[in-house]
Amino acid sequence: MFKIIISTEAREFVLSQARAGGYARPGLMIHRQGPIGEMTRLPSGETSWSIERPHAWRARVGDFTTIGEAANDVILVDGLPVWLALIPKAGELGVSVTLREQFLHVENIE
Secondary structure: OOEEEEOHHHHHHHHHHHHHHOOOOEEEEEEEOOOEEEEEEOOOOOEEEEEEOOOOEEEEEEEOOOOOOOOOOEEEEOOEEEEEOOOOOOOOOEEEEEEEOOEEEEEEOO
């Protein structure tokens, strides 16, 4: 089973961000960073693409009002609704969410 651990500091940060945003039903979304593409135009007029696939985790605080109360992919972690917006890969144990320099940091549990 995919496990989610949220540090006390990260949980308090999520709740403070939710209060600041005035969210009716605050929650935390955890997802993978998708590919990042950069396109430049060469002097010849051709395009040059640079694509990075960081495979990094991201966490965002948001309002879950539009997500149904019975949504199967929203789970409670220490009383905080968490939407795991991904399909775990084989062998992944879970993630831990901490607060570093006022940003949520997500990393694999090993």
